[in-house]
Amino acid sequence: MTTFKKINREKSYLINIIALLFIFILPLTSANAEAGEDEKFSPGDMIMHHIQDAPEWHLWDGPYGTIPLPVILYSPNQGLSVFMSGRFEHGHASYQGYRVEEGHIVSESGDKFYDFSITKNVAQLLINVLVMLLLFISVAKAYKNRAGKAPKGMQSLIEPIILFIRDEIAKPNIGEKHNKYMPYLLTLFFFIWLGNLIGLTPGAANLTGNIAVTGSLAFFTLILTLFSSKSYYWKHIFWPPGVPTPIKFIIIPVEVIGILTKPFSLMIRLFVAITAGHVVLLSLLGLTFVFHSYLVGIGSTMIVLFINIIELLVATIQAYVFTLFTSMYIGMALEEEHH
């Protein structure tokens, strides 16, 4: 019986290792294909291409390698234009007065327009949200069906994380009223964490490493902080207690700027951590094609494997840190006089 279990476990280890190898080899092959098309391989372009947004989802060169995505443009002169990004023919054609330049849609006439396209990142966002909805609603159902019983399956994976966020992040930093903020903190944590993890898989978009995404999340935190703030929070900013009056004139501007620097740091931290991770991984993979050497390829794959494991850690830490700081800011805003 035990030997059978052992064999089974070894088998699952083997499957894991093979799966991991695939994960690290896949980006290699796609990068290889890119290098093949353009005689001269430019690692900088390859990296930027991977970490930036695009109107289409490029997986590999050749037929069916690029998934066209809907383009939604609005210009005051031309009105609304909706079409698939395949019309641009990978930047070779213009359509309805628009064309793609360096992964960006530009207007040929130079008119001002607003881009609401379902870009690669928006598509990734929709996929992530779908995954989250399926995952958490099914987990919630499990709680309903198995009321009063011990957690099972996905439930037992999610529950410790929820309890950790409640007991280690929300409760110590927010205090009594933490229950009110739990839904936001949980949504935030899982959005960032799953976004980071999905972003690490080959072919996926760098969603949580995009400054628009991290900026929006930081903005929600700012709004939530301002809306939950008590009078003491503002008193502390505009007339800090226990500080000599002349120094107050130095402190007050710092405190006022501090309202904005807090969410700003949230935005930058997540953006930098995730983007930098992707840049490091892609640079190491790029070495193979710069040196045109199998030996370097094997070496850099080993290092990429190691960095990827660190990236898994970073994905979790960044989600934790964003949630932690959000609850700290909420806690500060909720603080009362007697503290």
Added chain:
Amino acid sequence: MELLTPSLGLIFWQTLVFLLLFAILRSFAWKPILNALRIREESIEEALAAAEEARDEMANLKVGNEKLLDEARHERESILKEARQAATSLRDEAKNEAVKATDKMIAEARVAIETEKKAAISEVKSLVAEFSLVIAEKIIRQKLGDEKDQKKIIDKYLQDIKLN
């Protein structure tokens, strides 16, 4: 610089989709999950408290039982003691009564014997008197006859008396 410029479209979609995600998850996932967790924690706490209470009750019961047992033991001892005392006193009483009754019977017997004795003596006296009278009569009759005969008769009667 490209990387640091947030695009309007992504901000728009991110805000819209994230808020929708938040709203949906809040009512369909987080609230049921958090409620279920709270209810489970409360039920576990209650169960623990109930167990503690039961244990305390058991201890109390044990103490009560011992107390009851002790009381019962004391009672038994006191009952036994009382019974023993009662038995002793009963026996003593019986003994005293028996002694008294015996004494009384002896006294009565003594009185009866005395009376019988007196009666016997008086009877003897009356008999003696009767005999004496008979003898005297006989003697007086013999006086009228021979002197020798008289003597003979007296001896004879005397012999008769002796024989009696």
